[in-house]
Structures are given as C-alpha cells and as structure tokens.
Amino acid sequence: xxxxLAMPEPVAPxxxxxxxxxxxxxxxxxxxxxxxxxxxxxxCYGASKALHDITxxxxxxxxxxxxxxxxxxxxxxxxxxxxxxxxxxxxxxxAGQIRIDGVNIYDPRVDVIELRKRVGMVFQKSNPFPKSIYxxxxxxxxxxxxxxxxxxxxxxxxxxxxxALWDEVKDxxxxxxxxxxxxxxQRLCIARAIAVEPEIIxxxxxxxxxxxxxxxxxxxxxxxxxxxxxxxxxxxxxxxAARCSDRTAFFYLGKLIEYADTRTIFMNPANPxxxxxxxxxxx
Amino acid sequence: xxxxxxxxxxxxxxxxxxxxxxxMDQTRLAMKALMDADIALADKVIAxxxxxxxxxxxxxxxxxxxxxxxxxxxxxxxxIVVGMKASHDLERVGDEATGIARxxxxxxxxxxxxxxxxxxxxxxxALEMLRDALDCFVQEDEQKALSVIRRDPEVDxxxxxxYRRLTSYMIEKPDTIARALELMFIxxxxxxxxxxxxxxxxxxxxxxxxxxxxxxxxxxxxxxPTIGSNPPV
Numbered sequence: 001x002x003x004x005l006a007m008p009e010p011v012a013p014x015x016x017x018x019x020x021x022x023x024x025x026x027x028x029x030x031x032x033x034x035x036x037x038x039x040x041x042x043x044c045y046g047a048s049k050a051l052h053d054i055t056x057x058x059x060x061x062x063x064x065x066x067x068x069x070x071x072x073x074x075x076x077x078x079x080x081x082x083x084x085x086x087x088x089x090x091x092x093x094x095a096g097q098i099r100i101d102g103v104n105i106y107d108p109r110v111d112v113i114e115l116r117k118r119v120g121m122v123f124q125k126s127n128p129f130p131k132s133i134y135x136x137x138x139x140x141x142x143x144x145x146x147x148x149x150x151x152x153x154x155x156x157x158x159x160x161x162x163x164a165l166w167d168e169v170k171d172x173x174x175x176x177x178x179x180x181x182x183x184x185x186q187r188l189c190i191a192r193a194i195a196v197e198p199e200i201i202x203x204x205x206x207x208x209x210x211x212x213x214x215x216x217x218x219x220x221x222x223x224x225x226x227x228x229x230x231x232x233x234x235x236x237x238x239x240x241a242a243r244c245s246d247r248t249a250f251f252y253l254g255k256l257i258e259y260a261d262t263r264t265i266f267m268n269p270a271n272p273x274x275x276x277x278x279x280x281x282x283x
Numbered sequence: 284x285x286x287x288x289x290x291x292x293x294x295x296x297x298x299x300x301x302x303x304x305x306x307m308d309q310t311r312l313a314m315k316a317l318m319d320a321d322i323a324l325a326d327k328v329i330a331x332x333x334x335x336x337x338x339x340x341x342x343x344x345x346x347x348x349x350x351x352x353x354x355x356x357x358x359x360x361x362x363i364v365v366g367m368k369a370s371h372d373l374e375r376v377g378d379e380a381t382g383i384a385r386x387x388x389x390x391x392x393x394x395x396x397x398x399x400x401x402x403x404x405x406x407x408x409a410l411e412m413l414r415d416a417l418d419c420f421v422q423e424d425e426q427k428a429l430s431v432i433r434r435d436p437e438v439d440x441x442x443x444x445x446y447r448r449l450t451s452y453m454i455e456k457p458d459t460i461a462r463a464l465e466l467m468f469i470x471x472x473x474x475x476x477x478x479x480x481x482x483x484x485x486x487x488x489x490x491x492x493x494x495x496x497x498x499x500x501x502x503x504x505x506x507x508p509t510i511g512s513n514p515p516v
Contacts, residue, residue, distance in 0.1 A: 213284070216284060216286065217284075219286075219287075220286065220287055223287040224287075239354045242351065242352045242353070242354065243288070243352060243353060243354070262352065263348060263351055263352060266351045266352065267347065267351045
C-alpha cells in the first residue's frame with residue numbers, strides 16, 4: 001500500500017550537487033527507486049554530535065544493513081527514519097534532510113503518527129503487549145478505529161502468515177503473547193509491524209536476543225518480506241548483514257565510512273576501516 | 284531447516300556437473316575429430332572451449348559469493364572449495380581437448396601413421412576416470428574415487444609405451460617426425476586428462492570424508508584413515 005505523507009507538497013531536494021565522501025558502488029538493482037533519501041544529515045544529542053554529514057539513499061524493496069561498532073551512530077540514524085528520536089529530550093537533526101518519497105519527514109507539517117504508520121519498527125528485545133496474540137496484531141488497527149471482525153481476522157491471518165508464524169499459533173490466537181518463545185515473540189512483533197501495512201520496516205538488532213535457529217527463522221522472514229517492504233536493519237552480527245542484506249552501510253564514530261552493495265562491502269571494500277571492521281580487526 | 288540460499292548451493296553443484304559433461308564431450312569430440320580426420324569437428328571443439336572458460340569463471344564467482352555472503356562451514360565449505368578446484372581441473376581438461384583438436388587438424392591433411400591404435404584406448408580410460416570422478420560428486424562415494432586414483436598408472440603406462448614406440452618409429456622413418464611428434468603430444472594430453480580426473484577424485488575424497496589425500500600414499504590403501512589423522516605436512 002502506498003500512501004503519501006500527510007503534508008501538502010514534496011520539498012524539493014537541495015539544488016547544488018555536493019561532494020560525496022564515500023565511494024559510490026553499483027546498486028544491486030540499478031532500477032530500484034530510492035525510497036529514503038538521507039542528505040547531509042547531522043544529528044545531536046544535546047551538545048554531542050552523534051551523526052556527521054550522513055548522505056545515503058535507501059532503495060525500495062531491498063534490505064539495507066547498517067553495521068559498525070557500538071556508538072557509531074547506526075541505531076541513531078535508524079531511529080531518525082521514523083522520528084523515534086523525537087522522544088528523547090535535546091535530540092534532534094541539526095542539519096540536512098531525510099526524505100521519504102521526496103517528502104522531508106522533519107517538516108513541521110508532517111504528521112508523525114502517519115509517518116510511523118508508514119515506517120514500522122521492530123526492536124532489539126521483543127516487546128509484545130501483555131495481551132493475546134490476536135490483540136497484539138490488531139492493536140494498531142483498532143486504535144485507527146477498525147472494528148470489523150472479519151477484516152481484523154483477515155489482517156491477523158495475513159500478518160501472521162507474512163511473519164511465518166501462522167502455522168505455529170493459529171490454534172492459540174487468544175492466548176497471551178507472553179507465553180510464546182523469544183523467537184516467536186520477535187516474529188509476532190514483526191507481524192504486528194506489518195499488520196498496519198507499512199512501506200518501510202526498521203529493525204534494530206532484531207536477532208540479538210535470539211538463538212541461532214530463531215535467528216535463522218527471522219532471517220528467512222526478512223528475505224521473504226523484502227518482496228513487499230523496504231527493510232533497514234541494524235545489526236552487530238556481520239554474518240547476518242552478509243546473509244540478509246542487499247546493501248550495507250558501515251558507520252564509524254558517527255560518520256558513514258562506506259556504503260555499497262553487500263558483496264562489495266564484504267569482499268572488496270574500498271575503505272581500509274571497513275576492511276578492518278568486517279574482518280574483525282577492530283570494533 | 285531449509286534456508287533461502289540453499290538454491291544457490293544447488294545451482295553451484297549443477298553448474299559444476301554441467302561443466303564436467305562439457306569437458307567430457309569436448310574430449311570425446313576431439314578424439315573423434317582425430318580418428319575421423321574431421322577438420323570441421325576439430326574446429327567445433329576449438330570454438331566450444333570458450334564455454335568451458337566461461338563456466339569456470341561463473342563457478343568461481345558463485346563460490347566467492349557464497350563464501351562472502353553465506354559463511355559456509357563443514358560440508359558446505361568443503362563443497363565450495365572442492366567445486367572451485369574441480370572447475371579448474373575441468374577447464375584444463377577442456378584446454379587439453381582443444382590441444383588435441385588443433386593437432387588433429389594438422390594431422391588430418393597428412394598421410395596417417397599406423398600408431399594411432401593406442402590413443403582411443405587411452406582416451407576411453409581417461410574418460411571413464413573422469414566420469415567416475417564426477418559421479419562421486421553426486422554420490423559422495425569415496426571408494427569409487429579411490430578406484431579412479433588407482434587407474435591413473437594404467438594411462439601413464441600406455442603413454443610411456445606409446446612414447447617409446449614413437450621414438451623408435453621416428454628413428455626408423457625420419458620423414459614421419461613431425462606427425463609422430465603430434466601424436467606424442469596428443470598422448471601426453473590424454474595422460475594429463477587422466478591426471479585431472481585423478482585430481483578431481485582426490486578432491487571428492489576431501490568432499491566426502493574431509494580427508495586430504497594429495498601427495499601421499501593414502502589413496503593406495505584399501506581403508507581410508509579417519510578424519511583428523513592427516514599426515515603432517
């Protein structure tokens with residue numbers, strides 16, 4: 001489902017071309033559309049600058065991985081993409097623009113709730129509501145006013161199927177979500193995210209609390225979901241980035257060091273810092 | 284549990300087998316061009332070598348991609364490593380077949396020497412060895428691989444025998460030297476094809492058992508040692 005953000009007209013991108021500090025690489029699918037454009041973004045937590053002059057485009061229906069050592073800014077950037085950082089006092093984008101479908105999401109006219117409906121998020125630790133599986137999935141739709149039982153049933157089944165969870169839970173939809181395993185809870189959170197039909201799903205370390213089998217299931221899911229959604233994933237697990245993503249961005253000390261198709265990053269990175277990080281020599 | 288990248292491994296395996304089939308076809312056709320003095324067929328073999336080169340590059344690319352992105356371990360890792368080595372051997376088989384085709388072109392316009400007889404026998408053994416070695420890739424049958432390795436001396440002996448006969452022939456009939464030399468090179472090419480089949484068979488033992496038997500006498504033993512007892516390098 002494609003909707004436009006709730007503001008009158010797109011803001012034009014900056015006219016003057018600017019030097020790009022990272023080596024551009026051929027995209028995996030050159031025809032893919034850049035759905036998210038991050039342009040010269042600086043971000044500060046109070047007086048502390050966490051992101052410096054970040055520029056990158058995220059392409060539609062691809063998986064883009066953000067990697068880098070702790071504190072490099074990758075989660076900060078991810079949280080900028082649906083303005084989750086608005087919830088932190090003193091945290092703000094101090095320069096540049098982030099555009100989704102050409103619309104500057106930090107424009108005061110943008111409806112943040114609408115934005116977060118379009119840009120869903122899955123967190124490091126699964127956070128199901130203390131409600132039934134069914135109610136977890138339908139929560140977003142109910143607060144939007146959806147009451148039609150048949151419609152809600154349909155969304156529950158579609159979302160759980162989409163999250164490869166339907167067969168495991170179809171007979172206990174009205175049991176508490178807290179009784180599920182950690183891996184199932186995380187997939188439930190993904191099902192809850194896709195229930196409101198976002199276009200973009202942000203995943204912040206979605207597998208860091210999961211065992212290898214549950215991790216593999218989430219990775220399978222990510223691979224399947226990219227047919228329908230644009231996915232941005234932050235991960236500390238470099239093999240996960242290699243396995244799951246089409247493009248990878250490496251961050252260090254708040255700067256984007258290199259952004260290229262994933263194979264290039266892991267086989268022939270242009271920057272020695274990227275090479276050192278992906279080969280486990282620092283970070 | 285199936286993974287979304289399992290198909291990549293299956294494609295890799297099937298491309299290697301496809302390359303094996305082509306390398307065998309090339310060898311068979313090169314020998315036919317020689318025996319039938321068929322210049323058009325020789326030209327066809329020479330032209331088709333590019334396809335084997337392309338497959339070698341493709342297989343290497345797939346292997347590097349899989350190693351880079353999928354982090355293979357255990358049998359998957361062995362499959363990828365063995366696949367890369369085997370594809371190199373198969374590409375060299377193709378080069379030897381091309382060499383035979385080139386020489387058969389030259390020989391086709393000359394009066395035939397009577398010393399061709401052993402060449403089809405040699406190439407038949409070399410092709411059987413190659414077939415069996417590639418079968419091991421599917422069956423992971425190390426006993427079959429060992430039987431390939433044990434046949435290599437047969438081809439070596441036939442090559443030596445023909446070398447001696449051709450040497451005597453050249454001394455007796457110096458006007459045949461140019462043609463006899465071509466036959467010597469062809470015999471050597473067939474012997475090299477058997478060597479590549481042997482290499483592939485050794486690689487298949489590594490694939491199936493994780494045991495590196497190259498440059499050792501292990502391949503001559505009836506029972507292979509267990510993994511972890513490789514001889515010190």
